[in-house]
Amino acid sequence: MSIDSTDEPITEIEKDNSGVVHLKYRPNSSVTLETAVKDIQETARIGAGKKVPVVVNLTGLKSVSRDARRYYSGEETAKYVSAAALVADSPVSRVLGNFFLGIDKPPMPIRLFSSEEKAREWLTQFIE
Amino acid sequence: MTAAEPRKKDVEAVSEVIQRIATGDFSAKVPLSNRGDAFDAVAMGINLLGEEIQAYRIEKEEHERDLTDMLEGLKKSKEESEKARKELKESEERFRRIAETSIDFIFQIDKKGRFIYCSPSVEKILGLKPEEIAGTNLQDYFMPSDFMKAFDRFKEVLSGRNVGLFDMILLNNRGAEVQLELSAVPIVEDEQITGLQGIARDITEYKKTEMELKEREELYSSLTQAVMDAIITIGDEGKITYWNEGAEKVFGYAADEAVGRVATKLVVPEQFRAKMDEEFEKFFETGESPLINTITEAAAQHKNGNEFPMELSLAPVRIKGRWHAVGVARDITERKRSEEELKKYTENLEREVKERTNEVIQSEKMSSLGQLVAGVAHEINNPMAYLKTNTEFLEDNLKDLEKICGEKGQPLFEEMRELIDSNMDGINRVTTITKTLRRFARPDDKGKVVSDVNEGLKDTLVIVHNRLKHRIEVHEEYGDIPRLACNVGQLNQVFMNLIMNSSQAMDEGDIWLKTWNDHENVYVQVRDNGKGIPEEKLREVFNPFYTTKAEGTGLGLSLSYRIVQAHGGDIIAESEIGEGTTMTVKIPVEVNE
Ligand SMILES: Nc1ncnc2c1ncn2[C@@H]1O[C@H](COP(=O)(O)OP(=O)(O)O)[C@@H](O)[C@H]1O
Ligand SMILES: [Mg+2]
Numbered sequence: 026m027s028i029d030s031t032d033e034p035i036t037e038i039e040k041d042n043s044g045v046v047h048l049k050y051r052p053n054s055s056v057t058l059e060t061a062v063k064d065i066q067e068t069a070r071i072g073a074g075k076k077v078p079v080v081v082n083l084t085g086l087k088s089v090s091r092d093a094r095r096y097y098s099g100e101e102t103a104k105y106v107s108a109a110a111l112v113a114d115s116p117v118s119r120v121l122g123n124f125f126l127g128i129d130k131p132p133m134p135i136r137l138f139s140s141e142e143k144a145r146e147w148l149t150q151f152i153e
Numbered sequence: 154m155t156a157a158e159p160r161k162k163d164v165e166a167v168s169e170v171i172q173r174i175a176t177g178d179f180s181a182k183v184p185l186s187n188r189g190d191a192f193d194a195v196a197m198g199i200n201l202l203g204e205e206i207q208a209y210r211i212e213k214e215e216h217e218r219d220l221t222d223m224l225e226g227l228k229k230s231k232e233e234s235e236k237a238r239k240e241l242k243e244s245e246e247r248f249r250r251i252a253e254t255s256i257d258f259i260f261q262i263d264k265k266g267r268f269i270y271c272s273p274s275v276e277k278i279l280g281l282k283p284e285e286i287a288g289t290n291l292q293d294y295f296m297p298s299d300f301m302k303a304f305d306r307f308k309e310v311l312s313g314r315n316v317g318l319f320d321m322i323l324l325n326n327r328g329a330e331v332q333l334e335l336s337a338v339p340i341v342e343d344e345q346i347t348g349l350q351g352i353a354r355d356i357t358e359y360k361k362t363e364m365e366l367k368e369r370e371e372l373y374s375s376l377t378q379a380v381m382d383a384i385i386t387i388g389d390e391g392k393i394t395y396w397n398e399g400a401e402k403v404f405g406y407a408a409d410e411a412v413g414r415v416a417t418k419l420v421v422p423e424q425f426r427a428k429m430d431e432e433f434e435k436f437f438e439t440g441e442s443p444l445i446n447t448i449t450e451a452a453a454q455h456k457n458g459n460e461f462p463m464e465l466s467l468a469p470v471r472i473k474g475r476w477h478a479v480g481v482a483r484d485i486t487e488r489k490r491s492e493e494e495l496k497k498y499t500e501n502l503e504r505e506v507k508e509r510t511n512e513v514i515q516s517e518k519m520s521s522l523g524q525l526v527a528g529v530a531h532e533i534n535n536p537m538a539y540l541k542t543n544t545e546f547l548e549d550n551l552k553d554l555e556k557i558c559g560e561k562g563q564p565l566f567e568e569m570r571e572l573i574d575s576n577m578d579g580i581n582r583v584t585t586i587t588k589t590l591r592r593f594a595r596p597d598d599k600g601k602v603v604s605d606v607n608e609g610l611k612d613t614l615v616i617v618h619n620r621l622k623h624r625i626e627v628h629e630e631y632g633d634i635p636r637l638a639c640n641v642g643q644l645n646q647v648f649m650n651l652i653m654n655s656s657q658a659m660d661e662g663d664i665w666l667k668t669w670n671d672h673e674n675v676y677v678q679v680r681d682n683g684k685g686i687p688e689e690k691l692r693e694v695f696n697p698f699y700t701t702k703a704e705g706t707g708l709g710l711s712l713s714y715r716i717v718q719a720h721g722g723d724i725i726a727e728s729e730i731g732e733g734t735t736m737t738v739k740i741p742v743e744v745n746e
Pocket of ligand 2: 650653709
C-alpha cells in the first residue's frame with residue numbers, strides 16, 4: 026500500500042505559541058524512512074536554523090519501520106531537534122514508543138509521555 | 154471475555170510467530186487485531202522485537218562478513234609478505250652465493266666505513282678471512298698516499314652520486330700494495346643512505362703487466378729509433394741480453410755470438426775495460442751512472458780487433474724490478490773522418506782567405522810604392538851585379554896598367570882609382586838599398602820571424618826618404634824594445650802607410666817616430682803636426698775605401714789595421730784638427746798563434 030506523500034501527507038506538523046513543534050500522524054498510518062526524512066526536513070525548515078523541541082504523537086499509528094525509527098532517533102534528527110517527547114496513550118503506541126527510544130543511546134533527550142500536556146511541560150526547558 | 158483470559162485464537166497466533174522467530178524466520182509477524190488492547194500491544198512488541206532481531210542479525214552477518222574479509226585480507230597480506238620475504242631471502246641467498254663464489258671482492262660498509270659484509274674472496278686480496286675483517290674499518294687497509302682520493306670517492310657514493318669505476322690501493326696483511334678497481338652504490342634503507350656496497354677487482358697483476366708492457370713498449374720504441382745504431386741491452390752481471398742488427402754491423406758479432414756474454418769484455422778495448430766494468434757495477438746497483446742520459450765518446454773494439462771511436466748513450470730501464478741498461482752505440486769513424494775533412498777544408502779556406510788578403514795587401518803595396526819595390530829592386534839587382542863585377546875588373550886592370558906605365562901616369566891613375574872607389578861605394582850603397590827594399594817588401598814572407606821592429610822602421614824610412622826630404626823633418630826615438638815574432642814585411646807596410654799618411658797631411662812639418670815597450674806590448678808611434686782628422690771621422694778612417702784624397706785608395710789604414718790585428722795588436726788613433734795626428738801601433742810581446 027503506497028501513499029503518495031505529496032498529495033496526501035500522513036504527517037501533520039505545526040509549531041505552537043511556545044515554540045514546540047507537534048508531529049501528528051493520520052490514524053492507521055505506516056511510517057516509512059521516506060516519511061521520516063520528509064518530517065525532519067519540514068521540522069528543520071520550521072526551526073529556521075534553531076533546534077526545536079518536538080512532540081511526536083504516536084497515537085493511531087499502525088507501524089513505524091525500523092529504519093524510520095532509527096532515523097528519528099539518529100544523528101541527522103539531532104541536528105535540528107533539541108529534544109523529543111513521545112506521546113503514547115495506548116498500550117500499542119507505548120510499545121512502539123519504547124522501541125523509539127532505541128537500543129542505543131540517542132544523541133538527544135527523548136522521553137515517553139502518556140499525555141501531550143506532560144510532554145509539552147517537559148519540553149519547555151528545551152525552548153531556546 | 155476479559156484481558157486475563159486471552160482468546161485461544163490470539164494465543165495460537167502469538168505462539169506460532171514466536172516459534173517461527175525462534176527457528177530463525179524473523180519476517181514472521183503477529184497480525185494485529187486493531188482493537189488496541191493488550192493483545193495488540195504484545196503483538197506489536199513481538200513484531201518489533203522480531204524486526205530488531207532480524208536487523209541485529211543482518212548487522213551481525215555484515216559484521217561477520219567484514220570480519221572475514223578483513224581476516225582474509227590479513228591472511229593474504231601475510232602470505233604476500235611471507236612470499237616477499239621468501240623472495241628476499243632467495244635473492245639474498247643468490248647474492249650471497251654470487252658473493253661467496255665471486256673472485257671479485259664484494260663488500261658492504263656502513264657510513265663510518267666499517268665492514269658489514271665481506272665476501273670470502275677478500276682473503277685472496279687482503280690475506281684476511283671475512284670474519285677477521287668484520288667490524289674493522291676500510292680505512293685500516295688504505296695505502297696512506299691513496300687514502301684521500303679513495304675517501305673522496307666513497308663520500309661521493311654516500312651522497313648518492315654515481316661515480317662509476319674508480320681505483321683504490323689497499324695494503325694487504327703483508328703490507329703489499331693491492332690495486333683494486335671498484336664500483337660502489339649506496340645502501341638505501343627507509344629512504345636513508347646507511348652505507349655502501351661495492352664490488353672490487355684485484356687489478357694489481359693487470360697493472361703490473363700493463364706497466365711491464367709499457368716498459369717493453371718504451372724499450373722497443375727506443376730500439377726501433379735507429380736501426381743502424383747498435384742497440385744493446387745489458388742485464389745482470391753486465392751480460393748482453395739483446396743485440397740488434399745494428400750491433401752486428403757495428404761490432405761484427407752476430408746476435409747469438411754476443412748475447413749472454415759480458416758486454417765490456419766483448420766490445421770495450423782492454424785498456425778501458427776495468428773502468429767500464431766499475432761503471433756498470435755501480436749502475437746495476439743504483440740505476441745511476443755518469444754514462445746515463447748523456448752521449449759519451451768512447452773507444453770500442455770490433456770483432457776483427459780494430460779499435461774505432463763510438464758514441465755511446467746509456468739509458469736505464471727497469472724490467473721486472475731490475476735495472477737494465479739500454480746502450481745505443483754508433484760507429485763514428487766516418488763522422489770523425491768527415492769532421493777531419495771539414496776541419497781541413499776550413500783550414501784550407503782560412504789559408505785561402507789569408508792568401509787572398511795577402512794579395513790584396515800586396516796590391517795595395519804595389520799601388521802605393523808603384524814599381525818601386527818589387528820591380529825596381531829586382532831590376533836594379535842585375536845591373537848592379539854586373540856593375541860591381543865590371544868595376545872590380547876595372548880596378549884590377551888599372552893595377553896592371555900602373556905596372557906597365559910606371560910612375561909617369563901616376564896622377565892620372567890616382568884620379569881613376571878614386572873614381573873607381575867612388576863607383577864601388579855607390580854600387581855598394583845601391584846594393585844596400587835594393588837589399589833593404591827587398592827586405593822591406595818581402596812578399597814571400599809566409600810566417601812570422603823573430604825580428605827587430607826598430608830595424609823595420611828604419612828600413613821603411615829609407616824607402617820613403619825621398620818623399621820626405623826637404624819637406625819634412627823626421628825625429629827618431631828608438632826604445633830598447635824586445636824583438637818580436639812578427640811578419641816584418643807586413644809591419645813595415647803598416648809603418649810606411651802611417652808615415653806616408655802623415656806626410657800627406659802636411660806640406661811641411663815634422664814626423665816623430667818613437668818606439669817603446671812595457672811588460673806586455675811593444676809600441677810604435679807615428680806622430681805628425683799635420684792638419685789632423687775630425688773627431689767624428691776618427692773611426693771611419695779604418696774603414697776600407699774611406700779616403701779624403703784625390704788619388705787615395707782608402708785601403709791603407711784598413712789593411713794596416715788588419716795586419717796589426719793579425720799580430721794580436723791594435724792601432725790607436727788620436728787627432729786634433731790643426732794640431733796633428735798620432736797613430737800608435739800596439740803589438741803584444743807574446744803573440745799567441
Ligand atoms: N796622419 C793623418 N793626418 C790626417 N788625416 C789622415 C792621417 N792618416 C789618415 N788620414 C785620413 O784617413 C784617410 C784614410 O787613409 P788611408 O786608409 O791610408 O787611405 P788613403 O791614404 O788612401 O786615403 C785619409 O784619406 C785621410 O783623410
Ligand atoms: Mg794612406
